[in-house]
Amino acid sequence: MLFFLLISSSLLAQTPAKLWTETDRQYTLDNLKRTRDELTRETENLTPAQWAFHESPDRWSIGEVVEHLALWEIIWAREVSMGSRSKPQSELNQTSKPDGYYAEWIMEPTPHKSPDFSRPTGFIEGKNNLLFFTKLRNQTIDFVSTTTTDMRAQFELTGTDSPRNMHQVYIFQWGHVDRHLRQIRKIKQHPNYPPASLSTK
Template identity: 30%
Template sequence: MKKLILPFAALILFSFSADTTKLNEQDREWMLKHLTETRNHMTQVLEGLTNSQLNFKPDENSWSIAECVEHLAVTENGFGGLIQKTVGAGPNPVLKDSLVFKDEDIMANISDRSNKVKTSEAFEPSGQFESFENTLQAFLEKRNAHIEYVKTTEDDLRNRYSEDLPFGPVDGVQLIIFAAGHTERHVLQMEEVMAHTKFPK
């Protein structure tokens, strides 16, 4: 009997000692705030736009509003995979002192439109969703899934780290805030398109 009890006890001990710290409720509320607010900002900007407005381009090198939405749908899906990878990798406290952002700076830095960044080809709009309605739905489904994850997870996101973003390491909480800031960046881009003098009325 002792031989059976000891391995079982060791298994239970390992399952709890591997990661006993849970997500801080303040961090949870912070992530939910930005994920929700940026989603809502986007849907408010898109409300009532016609096809000609959605597809208007200020110039040949600019994206239309519809293309911005497609980029967001593709990248939101990419963030989903990155969040899973980050959580699945387990704790890596050696990276704690290597973070490139302070929490209070991350939204402003990512959404800053004065800092121009060219996306990689994989995230370029290509019409893959076939219609604007499908594109928007794809974004909303993935964003809502991320919101539900944040509402319910006990994963210690402050002790999970990603080195997959181009500027350097972030922790799991910052990664999710980055996703929200990325949305806001492109919603601001949509508003710039709408402010163009030739934007269809």
């Protein structure tokens, strides 16, 4: 019996403590849910004309913004899936940028150029864009709720000087929605934005 206790103690001593804490998990879940719910509140009652309104020909409509967000939900999920299956590299945390860098960068006022693979098609109508986003976001929430992966020890598979760990990828994921919520609210403030009473069904 003493032998097995010694073996168990030895194995426990060799198991590194997780860097991704339950506080980190809850913080991620809270923000994933918060941004999902804020996007829902901003868009769930829009009329077709409001979904399709463009501030100018070169600007996205709210429908296109939400489609863009849904496309990124797929991209983030793929990045986390690949990063989670890679070899843990907790040592990279010593030289990677802090969490605050990513939160500040995603919300900076400077325009970001969307890569071609995440540009909206505009083919999805109205509220279907929200349904598209919500289905994917809920899948992420379910995964974050149950995963045993140490998200601060797993890093993305890109060759950068300061790669992001998976917790930081999640900061980008919910922060990206915050960024575009700002855009949606700006669209709604445009003087030509259609009032609900005049929008056609």
